[in-house]
Amino acid sequence: MRQFFFRKRNIVIISVVMIFIIIIIITSNKKVNREVIPVGVSRRGDLVINLVESGDVFATRSRIICAPTRTKSTLQIIYLIPEGTIVNKGDTLIRFDTKQIESRIETYEKSLQQHREDLKKVIAQHESKMDELYSDLKVMENTYKLAELYLYSLKYESDAKKKEGELQFKNAKLNLEEQKEKIKNQKIINSVELSNAQLKVKDDSVKLEYWKEKLKELTVCAPIEGLVVYHEYWDWSSRTFKKVEDGNVVYEGMPIIDLPDTYEMKVRLMVNEVDVGRLKVGQKAKVILDAYPEIEFNGTINSISAIVEDLETNVRRFNVEVVVDEKNSPYFRPGMTARVEIALKKLKDVVYVPVGAVYEIDDKPVVFVKEGSFRPRFVKIGEKGLNYIEIKENLKEGEVIALKDPTGTAQMLGTAEKKRIELAQRQAIIEKFMNLRSSEAYSDEKTDRVNKPKEIATPEEMLEKYAQRLLQNPKIKAEYDKRVKEDPELKTSIEKRMRFFQEMAMKYLGTKEGTFGSRRRQFNINNMTPQQRAVFEKRLLQNPEIKKEYEKRLKKDPSLATDNNKRNKFFREMMVKLRNQRQRNNR
Numbered sequence: 001m002r003q004f005f006f007r008k009r010n011i012v013i014i015s016v017v018m019i020f021i022i023i024i025i026i027t028s029n030k031k032v033n034r035e036v037i038p039v040g041v042s043r044r045g046d047l048v049i050n051l052v053e054s055g056d057v058f059a060t061r062s063r064i065i066c067a068p069t070r071t072k073s074t075l076q077i078i079y080l081i082p083e084g085t086i087v088n089k090g091d092t093l094i095r096f097d098t099k100q101i102e103s104r105i106e107t108y109e110k111s112l113q114q115h116r117e118d119l120k121k122v123i124a125q126h127e128s129k130m131d132e133l134y135s136d137l138k139v140m141e142n143t144y145k146l147a148e149l150y151l152y153s154l155k156y157e158s159d160a161k162k163k164e165g166e167l168q169f170k171n172a173k174l175n176l177e178e179q180k181e182k183i184k185n186q187k188i189i190n191s192v193e194l195s196n197a198q199l200k201v202k203d204d205s206v207k208l209e210y211w212k213e214k215l216k217e218l219t220v221c222a223p224i225e226g227l228v229v230y231h232e233y234w235d236w237s238s239r240t241f242k243k244v245e246d247g248n249v250v251y252e253g254m255p256i257i258d259l260p261d262t263y264e265m266k267v268r269l270m271v272n273e274v275d276v277g278r279l280k281v282g283q284k285a286k287v288i289l290d291a292y293p294e295i296e297f298n299g300t301i302n303s304i305s306a307i308v309e310d311l312e313t314n315v316r317r318f319n320v321e322v323v324v325d326e327k328n329s330p331y332f333r334p335g336m337t338a339r340v341e342i343a344l345k346k347l348k349d350v351v352y353v354p355v356g357a358v359y360e361i362d363d364k365p366v367v368f369v370k371e372g373s374f375r376p377r378f379v380k381i382g383e384k385g386l387n388y389i390e391i392k393e394n395l396k397e398g399e400v401i402a403l404k405d406p407t408g409t410a411q412m413l414g415t416a417e418k419k420r421i422e423l424a425q426r427q428a429i430i431e432k433f434m435n436l437r438s439s440e441a442y443s444d445e446k447t448d449r450v451n452k453p454k455e456i457a458t459p460e461e462m463l464e465k466y467a468q469r470l471l472q473n474p475k476i477k478a479e480y481d482k483r484v485k486e487d488p489e490l491k492t493s494i495e496k497r498m499r500f501f502q503e504m505a506m507k508y509l510g511t512k513e514g515t516f517g518s519r520r521r522q523f524n525i526n527n528m529t530p531q532q533r534a535v536f537e538k539r540l541l542q543n544p545e546i547k548k549e550y551e552k553r554l555k556k557d558p559s560l561a562t563d564n565n566k567r568n569k570f571f572r573e574m575m576v577k578l579r580n581q582r583q584r585n586n587r
Contacts, residue, residue: 037406039370040354044397047347047390049383051278053320055269057289057336059260060323063224064231065093068217069252073100076249077256083230083243084333086262087222093257096218105211112204119197126190133183140176147172226259229334239503258334265332266302266323267340273316278344279304285322286341289331298325299340306551307541307561345383352388357401359410366410367395368402376407389413463494467501476504537571546574 067075079095087093151165230243233254244256267287271279279301287297305319322340324332358365358381365381368374382390395401471477483490483500490496541547553560553570560566 037374038403039400040357040403042351042353042391042395042397042399042401044349044351047350047352047383047385047388048343049345049347049385051271051275051342051344052339052386053269053271053342054290054337054339055267055322057332057334057338058266058268059226059262059334060264060266061224062258062260062334063226064255065220065222065257065259067094067250067252067254067256068096068214068220071101071214071217071252074249075252075254077244077246080244080246080256081228083228085228086226087228087259088225089222091222092219093222093228093259094220096220098215098218101211101215101218105208105215108204108208108211112201112208115197115200115204119194119201122193122197126194129186130183130190133179133186137176137179137183140172140179144169144172144176222259224259224261225263226261227334229258229260231255231258260334262332262334263328264323265329265334266321267299267338269320269322269340270317271320273308273318275344276304276318276320279320279342283342287322287324288339288341290337290339292331295331297329297331299323300325301342306554341386347383347390350382351391351395351397352385353391353395353401354403355384355387355389355413357403358389358413359405360413360415361410365413367391368406369395370400370402374402374406376410381413463498463501467497470501470504473504479504537567540571540574540578543574543578546578549574 074097076097077094078097079092081087081091081093147165147169151162151169154162154165157165232241232243234240235242244250244254250256281301281304283301285299285301287299289295289297299322301320302323303319303321308316308318322342353367357367358379359368360366361376361378364378366376366378369377377394379391379395380393382392384390471480480490480500487496490500541550550560550570557566560570
């Protein structure tokens, strides 16, 4: 009985403990799951609206260092200064193999020495010959004088002796004249021989001096102070961009090093067309390097492009350059990324909240106001700054707002616009790749193209039809299967599929634009769609000379920006110029 009592008591105690533990677990879970929502307060005051864009750092002035020309030798690099080195004017950048030119110099030095010796011999021979001729001339002059005296002494002699004297005189005179003629002719011969010998010496001297200068050119020195950056070139074998290395053989005039002058640096930005109209040359800016986020530098807008740089998307962007005010800064290096802040406007006495407090519900801006609990309130927004945004309607100063979505269902502000832009960019890229009009349906059958009405095809559908045609090639199919095993996203990612099939078209079909088939369409600007024409013009304007010429003509004739006939004429002219330039380079 007693054992039964103790056993029952133990069961009760254990049950109570278990219930207590369960209660603790439940209450602790409630505390853990209770999330604290950070809050803020709407304020009224002055609000500075900044434009913030990221860009790449460049040098204002730069020199391209190229391989020497007219060396008639193999240009093999035997020394290349390490990339990133800061050099002074006169420092050695590149040394090429000098064996071939040194061999030529040695050959011409020997030839010059031999020809100089030959010249000395010719002069000595001429002097000896002329001495001999002048010696004979002196003898003949004496003979002539004696004959003349002898003839004069025969004045009272017989006729026979007179005739004999006259004959001697005539012979002496004839011999004297012949000797003078010999000397005259010998002088001409000597002059020709001397000129030939001197010409050989001069020719060797000029060639020797030329190759000595070329030997100096095989050691390339820095023309200015700057930072060494290797120039990239297109390698056709690997179809990638590469940089020159030690031991490489380069062609004459090939760019090898970019030598930017780091004394004055600039940041190149791409600014949306909505904001670019609010900027002006001379406007001040703040520059913050990603590598040194704690340091702010002052800058000044130096130039604003007059033409759209990014034509491939529906978002038009312009090139803006900001020059860093601090000169010869040790922090700036070409290729760095920097953030630029430009003050656009100062709003006075407005209500504003942190940017992170504004969300979107059904593509409309909303804030969550604390009214006991957090309740959504649709608002009208105004200017947006870096950290704060203006609220024009439906929110008062001092109201408590959530800095985090308490419902977990709202979207970040700008999500809808971002999706629209991304979709437009993706469609533009695909349409560029396909080189087809989006309003045309693709059909392999001629009868289908003639008899069936054209259907609207999405860019994704056009890409897949193009991909199916490429995959009929066994090599492309094998490469595709191999890549899919390495990266399964190749089956679903439009961007990756686009890049892959463009690469295959270039590699196996010999087309540069990713268009299918071996026949190339005849170039005709008038047959292009507006998007195709925009892409074509952008490619041409990437050439610095064409871009410079375009901006020059645009200043003279602003209608060039809108008149399609004038634009077509200009870009045709530039195409002819490019073709002629390539032909000259090939020759």
